[in-house]
Amino acid sequence: MSKIAVLLPKEYMLEQARKVIQEKNADIDILKVIKTSDSVYEARKAMEQGAGIIVARGVQAAYIREYTNIPVAEIILTGQEIALMVAAAKKLIPEKKHPQIALIGFESMFSDTSYFDELFGITLKTYFMKSMEQAAEKVELAIAEGADVLLGGDTVNSLASQRNFPSCFINSTKESIRSALAMAEHMALSAETEKTYAAQFETVLDNANNGIFEIDEKRKITIINRTVEELLKKSAEKVNGEALESFFPELDIKYVNDVLEGRRDMFTTSTYLAGIPMMITVAPVQYEEKICGAIISCYRYISAQKSSTDELHSHYLKGYVAKARFSDMRITGKEMEYCVELSRMYALSKSPVLIRGEGGTEKEFLAQCIHNNSSYKTGPFVTINCSGMSEQMQMDRIFGNPASEDIGIQKGGLAVGDLGTVLIAEIEKLTPVCQYRLYRAIRYEDLIQNDLERSQTLDNRIIATTSVDLGQLVKEGRFREDLYYLLNGLVVEIPPLRKRIEDIRSIVEECRTKFSRRYAKFPKISEDAMEALMEFPWPGNELQLETFCERMLLTTMKKTIAGDFVHFLLNELYPQTESEQEDGKTVIYQHPEAAELQTLLEKYRGNRSAVAKEMGISTTTLWRRMKKYGIINRYDLLERRQSAEKDVFK
Numbered sequence: 268m269s270k271i272a273v274l275l276p277k278e279y280m281l282e283q284a285r286k287v288i289q290e291k292n293a294d295i296d297i298l299k300v301i302k303t304s305d306s307v308y309e310a311r312k313a314m315e316q317g318a319g320i321i322v323a324r325g326v327q328a329a330y331i332r333e334y335t336n337i338p339v340a341e342i343i344l345t346g347q348e349i350a351l352m353v354a355a356a357k358k359l360i361p362e363k364k365h366p367q368i369a370l371i372g373f374e375s376m377f378s379d380t381s382y383f384d385e386l387f388g389i390t391l392k393t394y395f396m397k398s399m400e401q402a403a404e405k406v407e408l409a410i411a412e413g414a415d416v417l418l419g420g421d422t423v424n425s426l427a428s429q430r431n432f433p434s435c436f437i438n439s440t441k442e443s444i445r446s447a448l449a450m451a452e453h454m455a456l457s458a459e460t461e462k463t464y465a466a467q468f469e470t471v472l473d474n475a476n477n478g479i480f481e482i483d484e485k486r487k488i489t490i491i492n493r494t495v496e497e498l499l500k501k502s503a504e505k506v507n508g509e510a511l512e513s514f515f516p517e518l519d520i521k522y523v524n525d526v527l528e529g530r531r532d533m534f535t536t537s538t539y540l541a542g543i544p545m546m547i548t549v550a551p552v553q554y555e556e557k558i559c560g561a562i563i564s565c566y567r568y569i570s571a572q573k574s575s576t577d578e579l580h581s582h583y584l585k586g587y588v589a590k591a592r593f594s595d596m597r598i599t600g601k602e603m604e605y606c607v608e609l610s611r612m613y614a615l616s617k618s619p620v621l622i623r624g625e626g627g628t629e630k631e632f633l634a635q636c637i638h639n640n641s642s643y644k645t646g647p648f649v650t651i652n653c654s655g656m657s658e659q660m661q662m663d664r665i666f667g668n669p670a671s672e673d674i675g676i677q678k679g680g681l682a683v684g685d686l687g688t689v690l691i692a693e694i695e696k697l698t699p700v701c702q703y704r705l706y707r708a709i710r711y712e713d714l715i716q717n718d719l720e721r722s723q724t725l726d727n728r729i730i731a732t733t734s735v736d737l738g739q740l741v742k743e744g745r746f747r748e749d750l751y752y753l754l755n756g757l758v759v760e761i762p763p764l765r766k767r768i769e770d771i772r773s774i775v776e777e778c779r780t781k782f783s784r785r786y787a788k789f790p791k792i793s794e795d796a797m798e799a800l801m802e803f804p805w806p807g808n809e810l811q812l813e814t815f816c817e818r819m820l821l822t823t824m825k826k827t828i829a830g831d832f833v834h835f836l837l838n839e840l841y842p843q844t845e846s847e848q849e850d851g852k853t854v855i856y857q858h859p860e861a862a863e864l865q866t867l868l869e870k871y872r873g874n875r876s877a878v879a880k881e882m883g884i885s886t887t888t889l890w891r892r893m894k895k896y897g898i899i900n901r902y903d904l905l906e907r908r909q910s911a912e913k914d915v916f917k
Contacts, residue, residue, distance in 0.1 A: 269319025269455040271340075271448070272297035274309055276327060276421060280439050284322075287445045293452070303421060306330045310337055319458060320451045324439060325376050325420045326399055338458070340451035345443050346378050349418075352437050353387050356416040359433045369394055369409035371402070371419040372437070402426060478540065478565035484527055484558065486511045486520070495565070498541045511563070514540060515547075526551050526561050532826045535788045540565055546787040550826075566787050587647035587683065589635035596636060597777070599769045602762040606633075613757045614640035619709055619729040621694075621737075621754040624761035627808030630732040631690060633761060638688040643728050646687025651680045653696040661701045665691070666714060681714050684727045694731040694754070695740060699747065705729075706750040764812060765804040774809060775800055778816035790823050795830030802860070803837060815840065864893060 273288075273295055275281050281300050288295050297318055301309045306327040313321065314337055321331055324342040332339045353368060360366050367390040370377065374395040383391045392412065394405040399422060406426045409417060417427045417434040427434035478498055481490035488511060491503050499506065499514065512520050517538045525531040526549045534549040545565045552560040593611060598604050613620050614637045622630045631650065638648050651664050663671060667679025680689055691697075697705065708714050714723040731754055738755075740746035764771065775792065783789045805812050819828060819836055864878070871877040879889040 269458050270296040270317045271320045271322060271451045271455060272310075272313035272316075272318035273322040273448075274299060274301050274306065274313070274327060274331075275324065275439075276300065276303065277438075280324075280444070283439070283441050284444050284448075287441050287448060291445070291448065293448060295448075301327065303327055303330070307334045310335050313337075320455050322444075322447050322451050324447075325372060326422060328375075329373055329399065338454055340447050340454055341375055342439050342443050342447040343375065344377050344437060344439060345446075346380070348438065348440050348443055349377065349380060350383070350387070351440075352418050352435050353383065353389065353391070356418055356433075356435045357387070357389070359435065360415050363415050365389065366415040367392065367413050369412075369414035369417050371405050371409060371417060371423045372396065376437075406430075478545075480511065480563040480565070481552070481560060482511050482563065483560045486523060486527070488514075489560065498543065498565075500541075518547075523549055523561070527558055529558055531824060533788065533790075533824070535786055543567065548787040548789070564787065566784075587649045587687070589638045589644075589648035589688070591632045591635035592639050593636045596633075597770050597773050599773050600767045602767045603770060606759055606761055607636075609759050610637050611640060613637060613759060615642075616757060617642075617728055618757055619731065619754055620757045620759065622730065622732045622759055622761065624732070624734060625763045625806070625808055626734050627805075627810035627812075628734075628761040628763065629809050630734075630761060631692065633759070634688070634690045634730045634732065637730060638728070641688070641728060643687050646727070647684050648688050648690065649680045649684035650690045650692060652692040653701075654693045656696075658698040658700060661698060662704075665701060666704055666708075679714070681708055681725060681727065682723060685723075685725055686727060688728045688730060691729065691731045693733065695733050695735050695737060695746065702747045702750050706747060706753060709753055710749075763805075764808045765806075768801050771801045771805075771812065772797060774812055775816055778813055779820060782817050782820040786821055788820060788823070790820065790825060791827045793827050793829050796828045796833045799830045799833040799837070860892065864889075 271293075273281075273284050274297075275284060278300050281298065284298060287293075288298070297313050297316060299309070303326050306323070307330050310321050310323075310331040314335070319338070320340055321328075321337050322340045322342065323331055328339050328341040331337060349370070356368050357363075357366060365388055369392050370380065371394045374393075377393070380391055380393065383389065392409070392414065394409050396402060396405055402422045403426055406417065406423060410430070410432060415433070417423055417432060418437055419427075419434065420437060424434045424436050476494065478495040479490075479492040480488055480495060483489055488506050488509050491499075491506050495506075496502060506514075511523065512518060515538050518536070522531065522534040522536070526534050529551070532551070536547060538545055538547060540547075545567060547566070548564045550562050550564075551558045552562060593607060596603070596607050598607055610620075610633055620634075620637060622633055624630045635648060638644060653661055656664065662668070663676050663679070665680050667682055668676055671677050675683060691705070708725060709729050712725050714725050737746055737751050741748050741751050764774075775797065779790075779792060800812075807814075815836065818840070819833065822836075823832065825832070863882075867878040867881060868875075871881075875886050875889055879886045882889065884892075
């Protein structure tokens, strides 16, 4: 901890300080009486002896603070001490029943004196100095304004003596010295803590993988970390003081200025640093509600590298690889826990698996997990989506066409996926002919190509996905019964997101992490924003939620995403026209509570009291919820129109 030096103008004050130090058992290294003229010299001498904090009073404290950079804990006179001096001053002028007393010194020396006039039957006027050069001026002013006696330090008393004017010296007692020492100890502890934080901050800066700049309010660089030094091939000393734009020539400085001037909470963009593509984030540095600079974080912008077509076909494994594993699954609630556990068991089987789930649920993701937990995990993972293809295209993609110039189509997906897994997505879109051929391939492990001219024995696992009820399609004659029963043995259903609300929070947090890194924006998500996200039904499930999160994180300009911003985006992206009203369409986003409100309003013909009673809420709460979801009661509109018509015909 920093050493503390106590420098005082009077010997008796020094004695008071010694008593306080003894009481506190404080470790004070330097304790001495000094002259005001020697205050700066003595402070510098104490600093050379290792002092990091100076305890001083009045003029001496002012001089030390002005002419050195040593922190000063100033002795502030207590109300009790000032009261004692007022009592002493009154004794100097006993003939005055209501004397006027002038208190002269630096404002920082004194505590509050607001009620002294009433308490002591005096008029107390204060004359605060900003420098010692004003002492004589303040003394003359106080006398000119009718002061009967002056209260002040050595300089004030000396000036008063020269004019034969009554004055009292303001003494410091143990109480004010005790407070100053406590303040000095706190300052010393804070200084030590700051040194520790500075060392930690320097360690973080130097070991961060991303480049970090700190700039002042004029865009001048003040700090760079080691990563930036290596990128620029320049030391921090050579870079400090340089303009930020000299290292980011393509950066639009207008947006940096917006951050520095408080018009933006942050700014993210892609640019170049030393010829390297970077994603940078500019965030303000605030001190006491004032922006005093900004931090610029730089991240390497890495684009995905795609393999060439030749490389993909050089070996079947190199293009047909499943990346997802069960350890990557979001397992928050019991519904998904059961789904994953069932899938783990199915993975041990060779039989086909049917994955059911609404649009947007991660059916292919789960299929990859099953593949990577099965005996086929070392083989290829081939995906074929049946949607939007003609019958011939389905035949070619699944079963192969030897006449095709494309190697993959020559063999077909089932052959390419031999000794591996073949995922057939949206299997309900298969034509009847393709359904039959797929049934044979699964049932007899035999692939027929080109109308019986060529056949091949298969050893693979089939996983099919669907978002519809295949049983209903069988009843309607649109799906083969034998293929349905073949697939419907090992069935796993991914519950929709609206039935596993607890998963929404984890998905949102994952998205926040992913998109924050992608766009170098790191906003927080408030609890009311999270609640709004968890209340929305997400008919498009994980896919819809993830795309929404990307939009939300990409477009926010705030450090914290609030609920109103979430509601705004939901209304903008997923509106639903509920009904035609006389004043236009009512647009709300799909929400189960909103749907319930609409239903009950229709049931009770707009009677809000009845609706509120059934819901167990007050009419005020009901109105707030109607307003929240943009629900207009058509019966209210009708009543208002009828009332207006009556007024017209009166």
